[in-house]
């Protein structure tokens with residue numbers, strides 16, 4: 001990435017400040033793509049182009065996957081995951097993990113079988129051009145790769161970025177259809193971390209744009225069209241990667257991380273900087289409309305919301321927090337993340353902070369049915385290799401290595417499912433068992449790197465036997481690089 005990068009070029013490169021933290025049949029991909037793909041031998045030692053982080057150079061299609069164990073027959077759907085997988089790298093030393101073309105990986109489960117695995121680049125404008133393909137639909141003026149998340153909404157599969165990219169609609173088999181405009185009602189962008197209200201079926205988003213000093217709250221109705229939009233002034237070009245939603249309120253994180261292209265002239269790979277002169281605030285406003293109430297809080301970086309809910313006169317927000325100061329560019333200069341709770345007293349306009357778990361962890365999730373409603377259980381990933389690559393060589397310690405965590409917020413206890421050394425687990429996705437009655441009656445699914453095969457497994461755990469042997473391990477033909485977020489999309 002050139003030191004002379006313009007703002008537009010920086011955006012086109014697909015900067016996604018999301019987290020800090022076998023041979024298969026090759027799909028129909030032009031030979032040009034393989035030539036463009038980065039090759040390890042010329043990468044010059046960039047850790048984000050090596051090992052589990054390294055981009056994969058091909059799209060893969062494989063049917064009838066090998067399985068150890070038994071896939072539950074009530075799991076019918078696709079487990080999808082998105083993440084940067086750069087094409088055509090010009091300067092390997094300048095590459096950052098959070099930059100690059102998006103690739104979605106997916107496994108289809110049905111009738112106790114793993115029918116297929118597919119990996120596909122998301123054809124945003126720049127990616128389609130690199131692949132020598134026509135551009136789909138009408139892209140946003142500033143085109144980002146859609147490389148952070150993938151969700152299901154009203155039968156559509158949407159690959160999401162934040163900032164100035166429009167959602168990209170994918171087919172069930174992960175081919176890119178083009179930008180989604182919600183029946184012509186929305187030509188704007190969306191958050192990578194939308195919230196689907198399980199009661200109303202509405203999709204909520206708070207997106208930002210590096211060129212504006214406001215964020216935009218958008219609600220897509222259960223009918224699939226924009227119901228309301230609202231611009232909220234922020235007084236600066238801030239980063240707001242995630243937000244929180246309750247049954248009645250929207251919660252915003254105003255943090256001292258601002259867009260500054262000059263930072264790249266001084267050696268940063270991504271143009272976000274910690275602004276010590278800017279206060280940290282949490283804001284909330286009624287979903288039905290009304291003023292934003294802002295409360296100053298101690299500075300930190302809130303990367304991801306676990307969940308949020310109304311509790312009488314309080315708003316409870318559980319989230320992953322990096323202590324201040326935080327650098328998305330050089331995470332090794334930041335302290336590791338932990339799980340924290342805010343209890344916002346609306347009458348007193350005060351915030352009480354409680355550390356729920358101080359062990360390093362990221363990628364918090366609750367069951368989809370609990371989003372914006374009170375939850376008891378939450379799931380996080382503790383990935384030692386991810387932290388080591390960022391310079392946290394001593395963490396997690398020997399008591400908390402690669403694995404997944406199940407938190408019981410009612411008792412304050414947690415359980416840890418440990419994977420072998422270097423078997424990094426992706427974000428955990430909970431899927432309820434058919435006929436489930438308890439919140440944790442179901443399965444926890446995660447893509448886990450298998451170091452013995454140098455490929456990934458889709459691991460299925462019984463959520464109520466979290467530390468027990470996996471129910472099933474589905475063996476993928478290739479590796480899924482350490483990446484970002486995804487979803488279980490039932491059916492199809």
Ligand SMILES: [Fe+2]
Pocket residue numbers: 018019148192193241303304484485
């Ligand atoms: Fe994220």
